[in-house]
C-alpha cells in the first residue's frame with residue numbers, strides 16, 4: 001500500500017511518481033545484495049542525476065530542477081523506502097551543494113554550481129571530526145593562508161559520507177582560534193593533491209553507503225575556494241544542517257513506510273489460529289500504531305518543508321521533524337521485525353536491515369539529543 005500523498009501540482013505528482021517507479025524497478029531489486037557486499041552504487045547516482053534528482057530543490061537559473069522542498073522530500077522518501085543508503089547519499093549530496101548555492105558569490109556559483117547540480121558529480125560534507133561531532137566548534141582541522149594567495153588545509157575529517165568517492169567536498173576548517181567565529185567554509189575538489197581517504201568504516205547498517213575519514217595533508221586551495229567569507233563557516237554549516245535534517249527526516253519516513261508496507265503484506269498472508277495475523281487485534285493494533293507513526297513523521301516533516309518553501313523560519317521545525325521521524329523509523333522498523341516473527345529476524349526479508357539502518361538516523365546530522373538541545377534553545381528564546 002503506497003503512501004497516500006497530497007502533492008501540490010500535477011508536475012509534482014509526475015516527479016514523485018517517477019521517483020517511486022525508479023525506486024521500485026531499479027533500486028529495490030539491488031538493495032539487499034549491495035548492502036550485503038558493502039558495495040557503493042555509484043552508477044545509481046548517475047541515473048538519479050540524469051533524471052534531475054541531484055539538483056532537485058535548487059533554482060533552475062543555477063542548474064537545479066526548481067522544485068519546492070515539499071516535493072523534493074517526497075521524491076527522496078520514495079527512493080529511501082526502497083534503499084536507504086541511496087536516500088542518504090542523495091540527501092548528503094543536496095546538503096553539500098547548499099553552502100555554495102546560498103553563500104557563494106555570483107562568480108563562484110557560475111564556475112562550479114551548474115556542474116555540481118547537473119547529475120554527473122557527487123558531493124560530500126566534511127564537518128565532523130573524531131573529537132568534534134556533536135560539538136563541531138571543537139574542530140581542529142586548519143586552513144592556513146598561503147602566499148599564493150590561497151589556503152593550505154591540514155587535519156582529518158571523520159565520518160564523511162561518500163568519503164573517497166565524492167567529486168567535491170564542502171569542508172569546514174579553522175581559520176582562527178576564535179571558537180565559533182574562527183571556522184570557514186571551503187569547496188574542495190575530490191582529486192586535490194594531499195587529500196586521501198582512510199579505509200571505509202565497517203558499520204552495522206547503511207553498508208552500501210561509504211563512510212570514511214578524509215585526511216587533508218597540506219591540501220592547497222586557491223583563494224576563490226573560500227565560500228561565504230572568513231569566519232562565516234559555522235553559521236553556514238548549521239544553516240545547511242537545518243535543510244539536511246529535513247532530508248534525513250524524509251529518508252527515515254521512507255524507511256519506516258517501506259517496513260510498514262512489508263509488515264502489512266506479511267500480516268495479511270500469514271495465518272495463525274486459523275486466520276491472518278492482521279485479524280488478531282493485538283497484531284492489528286501494532287500495525288495501526290506503526291501507520292500512525294509513519295503518517296505523523298511525514299506530516300511534521302512536510303509542514304517544516306512548507307515553512308521553508310514559504311521563506312519562514314524553520315530551524316526548530318526541522319529539528320522536531322528529524323527527532324520525530326527518526327524515532328518513528330526506529331520504532332516502526334523494530335515492530336516490523338516483530339510482525340514477521342522468526343522470519344523478521346532473518347535476512348530472507350529486509351526488515352532486519354531496515355532496523356539496523358534506522359539506528360543511524362538517530363545519530364547523524366545531529367544526534368537526537370542534540371535536536372532536543374536545539375529545540376529547547378528555540379523554546380528558551382521564543383517560547384512555545
Ligand SMILES: Cc1cc2nc3c(=O)[nH]c(=O)nc-3n(C[C@H](O)[C@H](O)[C@H](O)COP(=O)(O)OP(=O)(O)OC[C@H]3O[C@@H](n4cnc5c(N)ncnc54)[C@H](O)[C@@H]3O)c2cc1C
Nearest residue numbers: 125126127128133134159160161211363364365366367369
Ligand atoms: C554513518 C554515518 C555517516 C555520517 N556522515 C557524516 C558526514 O557526511 N559528514 C559529517 O560531517 N559527519 C557525518 N557523520 C558524523 C555524525 O554527524 C556524528 O557522528 C554525530 O554528529 C555525533 O557525533 P559523535 O559521533 O562525535 O558523538 P558524540 O558527540 O561523541 O556524542 C556521544 C553521545 O553523547 C551525546 N551528547 C553529546 N553532547 C551532548 C549534550 N550536550 N547533551 C546531551 N547529550 C549529548 C550524543 O547525543 C551521543 O549520544 C556521520 C556519522 C555516521 C555514523
